[in-house]
Amino acid sequence: MTAPSSQQVLDVLATITDPDLGRDVVSLGMIKELEVDAQGKVSFTFELTTPACPVRDRFKTQAQDLVSDLPGVTGVDVRMTANVRPAFMRPKPSDILPGVKQTIAVASGKGGVGKSTVAVNLAAALRKSGAEVGLLDADIYGPSVPAMTGSRAMPEQVNGRIRPIEAHGLKLMSFGNLVPGDQPTIYRGPMVGKAIEAMMVQVDWGVLDYLVIDLPPGTGDASLTLAQAVPLTGVAIVCTPQDVATDIAIKALQMFRRLNVTPLGLIENMSWYVCPSCGHRHEIFSHGGAEAAAKRLGVPFLGAIPLEQEIRQDADSGTPVVISRPESAGAQAFTHIASQVAARTSIQSFRQLPVINVH
Amino acid sequence: MDITWEDGKKSTYTGEQLRWACPCAECRGEAGAPGRLDRVKELAAAELQIKDVQLIGQYALQIAFESGHATGLYTFSLLRHLND
Numbered sequence: 001m002t003a004p005s006s007q008q009v010l011d012v013l014a015t016i017t018d019p020d021l022g023r024d025v026v027s028l029g030m031i032k033e034l035e036v037d038a039q040g041k042v043s044f045t046f047e048l049t050t051p052a053c054p055v056r057d058r059f060k061t062q063a064q065d066l067v068s069d070l071p072g073v074t075g076v077d078v079r080m081t082a083n084v085r086p087a088f089m090r091p092k093p094s095d096i097l098p099g100v101k102q103t104i105a106v107a108s109g110k111g112g113v114g115k116s117t118v119a120v121n122l123a124a125a126l127r128k129s130g131a132e133v134g135l136l137d138a139d140i141y142g143p144s145v146p147a148m149t150g151s152r153a154m155p156e157q158v159n160g161r162i163r164p165i166e167a168h169g170l171k172l173m174s175f176g177n178l179v180p181g182d183q184p185t186i187y188r189g190p191m192v193g194k195a196i197e198a199m200m201v202q203v204d205w206g207v208l209d210y211l212v213i214d215l216p217p218g219t220g221d222a223s224l225t226l227a228q229a230v231p232l233t234g235v236a237i238v239c240t241p242q243d244v245a246t247d248i249a250i251k252a253l254q255m256f257r258r259l260n261v262t263p264l265g266l267i268e269n270m271s272w273y274v275c276p277s278c279g280h281r282h283e284i285f286s287h288g289g290a291e292a293a294a295k296r297l298g299v300p301f302l303g304a305i306p307l308e309q310e311i312r313q314d315a316d317s318g319t320p321v322v323i324s325r326p327e328s329a330g331a332q333a334f335t336h337i338a339s340q341v342a343a344r345t346s347i348q349s350f351r352q353l354p355v356i357n358v359h
Numbered sequence: 360m361d362i363t364w365e366d367g368k369k370s371t372y373t374g375e376q377l378r379w380a381c382p383c384a385e386c387r388g389e390a391g392a393p394g395r396l397d398r399v400k401e402l403a404a405a406e407l408q409i410k411d412v413q414l415i416g417q418y419a420l421q422i423a424f425e426s427g428h429a430t431g432l433y434t435f436s437l438l439r440h441l442n443d
Contacts, residue, residue, distance in 0.1 A: 088417070227416045260418035260435065354435065355363040356420065358412050 001072045003040040010034070012066045019055060020343045021350055028350075033079075042067050043077035049349060050209075051082035052129035052342035084131060084209035085349040087233035096200050096230055099207040100134070102345045104264070105226060105235040107256070109248030111217035114269040115238045116144040117315050118305070118334070119214035122236070124320040125338035127169045131209040134164060134171040138196050138226060139216040140185050143176030150318020153177065161204040168323055173203050193225035200229060210345070219255040227259040233345045234264035236302060241268055241289035250293055264344040265300035266290045267337055273307040274329075300344060303337040306330055360409060360422075362438060370442040375407040377422055380441055381431035 014026040021028060025046070034044040046063055048056060060078055067076045086101040097103065106119040116139070123135040137145035146152045151167040155177055164171035175195065179185055187195065205211065213232075216222045226232065235256045239249035253263050268290035273282045284307065294301035305311075308330040314321040322331045360372045379396060381387070388394030408425040415421050415432050423429035 227418070229416070231414065231417045258418075259416055261416070351365070354365055356412065356414075357361040358409055359361075 001040070003036050003038055003072045004042075004070045006034050006036055008070060009036060009042055009044070009067055012070060013063060015066065016059065016062050020347055021049075025059070040072045040074035041077070042070075042073055042075070043079070045079045045081055048080065048082040049346035050084055050129075050339075050342035051131050052126055052339045053082065053346075054336075054339040054343050056080060082130065085346070087345065087348045088231040088353065096197075097205060097211065100205055100211045101209050102233040102348075103211045103213060103230055104341060104345060105213045105215055105223075105232050105256075105261070106238060107215040107223060107235050107252050108217050108238045109219070109250070109252040110239070110245055111142075113217075113238050113240045113245060113249075114305070115217065116148060116214050117311060118236075118238045118267055118269060118337075119212055120145060120148045120315070121311075121320045121322050121331075121334040122338050122341060123170050123210070123212040124168055124322045125335045126210050126212070126342065128322060128326075128335075129338070129342070131342075132207065133169075134173075134205050134208045134211040136199055136203075136211060136213045137172070137174030137176065138199070138213050138222050140175045140187060140192050140195050140222065141216060143174040145172060145174040145214060146176040148315045148318065148320065151177070154180075155203075158204070162202050164203055164205060168320065171205060171208065173199050175199075189221040192221040196222055196225050197229055210342075219252055223252075223255065224259075227256065227261050232261045233348050234262040236264045236267055236341055238267045238269055239290050239293075240270045241283070241286040243286075243289060245285075246289045246293045249290070250297065253297060253299065262344075262348060263297075263299045264341055265302040266294040266297075267302045268304040270307040271304035276309075300340070302340045302344075303333055305333040305337070360412065364439065370438065372438070372442065373407075374409045374424065375402075376441070377409065377433070378402060378407050378424060378428075380433070380437070381422075381428070382433060382437060383430040385430060 010026050013031055014024045016025045018025055030047050032045040032047050036042050060080055063078050064076050084101050106115055108115040123133050127133040137143045149167045151165045151172055153165055155165055156163045164173045237249050237253050239245045270285050271287055273284050291301045306329050310325055310328055311321045311330045314324045322334045325331055362370045386394045386396040405425040410425045411423040413421040419432040419434045421432050
């Protein structure tokens with residue numbers, strides 16, 4: 001029996017549709033380096049738009065099965081890789097985050113909903129999937145990232161630029177690294193904006209697939225500066241399930257909508273608690289509030305995170321739970337959410353944006 | 360200045376049209392006080408000539424004119440409605 005042609009292989013692979021992008025994987029340019037030898041051995045690279053792709057394994061199995069079923073095929077070798085595509089082409093070279101492909105803001109309406117914990121674990125989960133990830137703590141008044149990642153060092157300066165701190169494979173920068181110990185930052189609004197801009201312009205972030213930005217709560221200076229200074233790929237909103245929290249989370253989401261920043265979706269934190277002595281599941285802050293709010297607003301629901309003592313303990317001791325206890329329910333929830341966020345950001349790379357010409 | 364929108368529609372703007380539509384507080388006025396564009400009838404040629412356009416996040420364009428005036432952030436929805 002003769003080996004199939006490359007076109008025949010591409011034709012069967014084109015029946016695989018990317019569920020998030022809504023197009024077939026061949027026309028999306030995901031199949032690369034396709035080779036078919038005379039003995040019927042087929043090999044190709046399957047290039048995903050993110051290493052945290054939620055359907056990575058399904059794609060691989062589907063591709064293997066479809067190609068194996070072709071007459072004349074004696075073996076299939078699928079190499080899975082990922083190449084994060086930049087979300088937006090800048091109209092001209094910019095000195096703000098030139099090497100960063102995707103910027104993901106993590107915001108909330110209220111404080112105390114676990115936004116920084118989510119941001120740290122989201123960054124760590126994306127890093128574990130194989131992506132290059134940075135984490136910018138834009139909470140000038142209450143920076144939590146240094147404690148949660150165990151990186152309280154002062155950053156080094158090289159040629160007048162600040163080097164981000166490296167911890168757990170992440171590049172980090174926080175105002176907590178610049179203002180030592182228990183000293184407060186006492187800033188009026190415009191200075192908050194300047195400080196956040198400085199963390200983007202003066203820090204040498206290098207080349208990153210994702211920069212996760214942990215925003216302070218609310219809809220004020222920090223969020224506004226960020227939405228003006230960089231084309232954000234999108235924003236994930238964290239809230240707890242009870243009405244008083246979801247109501248305010250909606251305000252945050254609507255603010256970003258007004259600024260044309262795409263809502264990637266809502267994340268429900270402290271969603272349930274499993275009592276370690278009786279094993280009973282308690283819904284202390286109610287349950288499902290964020291999912292209901294997401295449905296009402298027509299935005300994706302990205303997932304729910306349980307209230308676990310371990311998440312808090314690991315945050316306090318400086319190692320994100322997705323690294324220290326990857327098997328725990330909390331870590332798995334974060335990993336699931338990270339792949340949902342990555343999938344939503346990939347969609348942004350394929351948007352047809354307005355073209356502006358000045359002449 | 361030309362914009363080709365996400366839905367394929369094309370809009371063309373002159374510097375003069377954009378200058379008179381400047382949404383900044385100085386031009387429009389604030390807190391009940393009239394702005395500069397409410398008071399003047401004519402603008403000099405340098406006021407109407409576009410010098411530079413910067414993208415503000417994902418929601419607006421900052422248009423700088425030859426006169427140095429650059430405080431207006433023209434949101435995409437303003438620009439879209441201007442020519443509809």
